[in-house]
Amino acid sequence: MEAIKCIGCGAELQSEDKNKPGFIPASGMDKEDPICKRCYRLKHYNEVMDIDIDSGEFLTMLNALYETDGLIVKVIDVFDFHGSLIPAFNRIVGDKDVIAVINKIDLLPKSVNRNRVVHRAKQMLSEAGIRAVDTVVVSAMKNEGMDTLVKKLSSYSNGQDIYVVGTTNVGKSTLINRLIENTSGDKEVITTSRFPGTTLDLIDIPLDENASIYDTPGVVVDSQMAHYVQSENLKFISPTKEIKSKTFQLEASQTLFISNLARMDFVAGDRNSFVVYANHALNIHRTKTVKADDFYQNHFNTLLAPPEISKPYLSEDYEVFEFDIEEDSDISISGLAFIRAGAGASVAVRVPTGIDVTLRPTIF
Numbered sequence: 469m470e471a472i473k474c475i476g477c478g479a480e481l482q483s484e485d486k487n488k489p490g491f492i493p494a495s496g497m498d499k500e501d502p503i504c505k506r507c508y509r510l511k512h513y514n515e516v517m518d519i520d521i522d523s524g525e526f527l528t529m530l531n532a533l534y535e536t537d538g539l540i541v542k543v544i545d546v547f548d549f550h551g552s553l554i555p556a557f558n559r560i561v562g563d564k565d566v567i568a569v570i571n572k573i574d575l576l577p578k579s580v581n582r583n584r585v586v587h588r589a590k591q592m593l594s595e596a597g598i599r600a601v602d603t604v605v606v607s608a609m610k611n612e613g614m615d616t617l618v619k620k621l622s623s624y625s626n627g628q629d630i631y632v633v634g635t636t637n638v639g640k641s642t643l644i645n646r647l648i649e650n651t652s653g654d655k656e657v658i659t660t661s662r663f664p665g666t667t668l669d670l671i672d673i674p675l676d677e678n679a680s681i682y683d684t685p686g687v688v689v690d691s692q693m694a695h696y697v698q699s700e701n702l703k704f705i706s707p708t709k710e711i712k713s714k715t716f717q718l719e720a721s722q723t724l725f726i727s728n729l730a731r732m733d734f735v736a737g738d739r740n741s742f743v744v745y746a747n748h749a750l751n752i753h754r755t756k757t758v759k760a761d762d763f764y765q766n767h768f769n770t771l772l773a774p775p776e777i778s779k780p781y782l783s784e785d786y787e788v789f790e791f792d793i794e795e796d797s798d799i800s801i802s803g804l805a806f807i808r809a810g811a812g813a814s815v816a817v818r819v820p821t822g823i824d825v826t827l828r829p830t831i832f
């Protein structure tokens with residue numbers, strides 16, 4: 469049977485996966501001139517919707533971008549810096565200018581100095597090998613910092629097109645929808661256009677007479693915690709409002725569970741304080757390390773939930789990261805939490821296989 473294509477963007481229509489290109493609810497398939505949900509929202513609500521592609525497809529798309537001039541806007545989730553990095557990003561961006569947008573700044577406590585966050589973000593970008601001409605902190609959701617971003621986009625784009633890129637869940641769609649509000653109002657001006665040489669369709673939002681902003685699909689990276697929970701459970705791990713810290717004074721040989729998706733064993737060192745920053749819905753549980761295995765087996769989907777997980781990852785399918793902490797640092801568990809730990813502690817952090825855990829100087 470010949471595939472039916474969306475008359476808006478040309479993607480092959482499908483009803484299986486709402487996050488992939490060409491999704492249409494099964495009931496819409498029989499309609500005359502069917503359009504996919506993404507085009508529908510764009511056409512009727514001037515709103516972009518995120519669709520996902522894997523990193524291979526993404527690289528193909530960025531390879532095509534390589535040939536064009538333009539400004540790249542790289543969106544980063546302040547809460548999941550590591551999970552926001554796109555593999556091989558630099559090589560493909562070539563010598564285009566990159567503006568780093570650190571999004572979801574509203575998640576950090578209000579007392580946190582924004583300049584310090586920008587400073588740390590620049591350091592972390594440079595450690596990741598990303599050369600950004602400018603770094604802006606924003607909250608797309610709360611409309612914070614968006615005026616500054618729009619001004620910077622105008623000045624750096626020099627009449628060139630702007631491509632907004634990011635891994636899934638960093639808030640790219642929310643950001644673009646804000647940009648639409650701030651630049652085009654609600655005029656019906658947004659269109660999709662097929663990017664030369666690829667099957668991917670970019671959404672074209674006119675910025676001014678000369679330049680357009682293009683939304684690109686979100687890249688799925690395997691190290692994101694979001695892959696280990698069902699989408700309806702994402703709300704428990706991915707915070708949407710200011711993260712609250714919880715402080716624990718621990719002795720060596722004690723363990724902290726951060727829900728059922730991570731555990732930190734305090735292996736050696738003097739009594740130390742550990743401050744956990746995570747979605748307030750998550751249960752943080754302290755126990756003795758000798759009892760931790762049994763505790764997990766018995767309670768992974770009860771006392772330690774939410775989220776509900778399909779198997780006890782931390783006893784069946786896990787990796788361990790060991791750190792000797794020499795100065796006050798953040799132990800960052802990609803997409804789930806970060807734990808501020810004082811100097812002198814040796815810890816072992818256990819997470820589902822594939823999740824990244826990194827030690828970094830404190831982010832604020």
Ligand code: GDP
Pocket residue numbers: 518571572573574575606607608609610634635636637638639640641642643686707708709
């Ligand atoms: P995309 O996959 O990168 O397009 O991300 P979305 O725009 O769909 O956003 C992913 C999640 O992050 C959603 O739950 C959004 O509500 C949330 N989000 C996006 N921007 C912000 C922000 O500035 N602050 C907060 N707290 N949440 C945000």
